[in-house]
Amino acid sequence: MKDKFIDIQSIGDVHRFYNCGKPKHPLISIIDLTETKPDRPKEEVFYRTGFYNIMCKRFDGAMKYGRAYYDFEEGSLMFTAPNQVISSSPDLQVSEGWGLFFHPDLLNRTDLGRKIHDYTFFNYNANEALHISEDEKAILLDILNKIKKEYEQNMDQHTQSLIIDNLQLLLNYCNRFYDRQFMTRVKVNNDIVQKFEHILYNYFSKDSLIDCGIPDVKYFASTLNLSPNYLSDLLSKFTGKTAQEHIYLQLISKAKEMLWGTNKSISEIAYDLGFEHPSHFTKLFKNKARVSPTEFRNLN
Numbered sequence: 001m002k003d004k005f006i007d008i009q010s011i012g013d014v015h016r017f018y019n020c021g022k023p024k025h026p027l028i029s030i031i032d033l034t035e036t037k038p039d040r041p042k043e044e045v046f047y048r049t050g051f052y053n054i055m056c057k058r059f060d061g062a063m064k065y066g067r068a069y070y071d072f073e074e075g076s077l078m079f080t081a082p083n084q085v086i087s088s089s090p091d092l093q094v095s096e097g098w099g100l101f102f103h104p105d106l107l108n109r110t111d112l113g114r115k116i117h118d119y120t121f122f123n124y125n126a127n128e129a130l131h132i133s134e135d136e137k138a139i140l141l142d143i144l145n146k147i148k149k150e151y152e153q154n155m156d157q158h159t160q161s162l163i164i165d166n167l168q169l170l171l172n173y174c175n176r177f178y179d180r181q182f183m184t185r186v187k188v189n190n191d192i193v194q195k196f197e198h199i200l201y202n203y204f205s206k207d208s209l210i211d212c213g214i215p216d217v218k219y220f221a222s223t224l225n226l227s228p229n230y231l232s233d234l235l236s237k238f239t240g241k242t243a244q245e246h247i248y249l250q251l252i253s254k255a256k257e258m259l260w261g262t263n264k265s266i267s268e269i270a271y272d273l274g275f276e277h278p279s280h281f282t283k284l285f286k287n288k289a290r291v292s293p294t295e296f297r298n299l300n
Contacts, residue, residue: 014101019285025151027106028216033097046087057097077130080121112168119171120229128230143170182237204254209274218241252288259297264295
């Protein structure tokens with residue numbers, strides 16, 4: 001049967017879906033999810049949203065992010081960005097939780113709008129949710145109450161900036177809490193780092209990459225059942241380098257080995273490494289090694 005999609009593109013659409021009256025602000029809203037009665041179809045559907053969404057929930061039922069089911073724990077936060085797809089079972093009941101919804105237009109011509117993509121957790125998978133303590137939850141609720149108070153009272157020249165400032169403060173706290181989560185799961189994360197390094201080494205141990213090409217971050221993330229952003233952020237915290245930097249380091253290491261260990265031409269080496277154009281290999285090598293492939297070979 002063909003999948004059914006429902007578009008929820010505006011804050012007004014959110015309020016209509018949850019049957020909670022008209023929004024107080026056209027571009028941002030905070031909803032107590034325990035006091036809503038959403039219009040969920042009886043069959044499973046997928047929802048496409050046009051806004052940023054932060055949800056703190058405890059469910060009786062199952063929820064899907066994309067195609068994967070996920071059971072939320074108490075105090076789990078899920079983040080979604082515009083145009084992502086989520087789904088939930090028809091019998092889903094929220095026993096505790098809130099939702100913060102804000103439209104990209106809210107961020108127009110603001111510093112937060114220029115930085116929003118730095119908050120990479122908006123593109124994490126649902127199984128990479130942020131699990132917060134009661135103290136951390138209280139911090140976020142305090143900020144949410146300040147945002148809500150601003151958009152519910154009579155607006156003045158300070159309303160917009162105070163909403164944005166508090167929203168950015170909330171996102172910065174989420175960054176801090178994710179850093180804490182990365183560091184408190186040292187063994188699990190170290191295992192992921194070791195698995196990544198093993199997969200990376202094995203990939204580049206092949207004699208030629210002509211057929212399979214140069215791997216991207218998505219390849220390793222998929223192999224490890226992680227999102228690309230989560231993998232890169234995890235590696236940054238534990239190794240100081242992103243996933244892409246690790247790929248380039250291994251690629252350059254392989255290139256150096258071939259430059260010194262074979263008599264193949266620069267073009268042949270480039271093709272063996274999976275480059276379609278030797279000039280792209282030369283440019284990347286010089287950028288990372290500070291010398292051209294020919295200059296490096298002549299150093300021997």
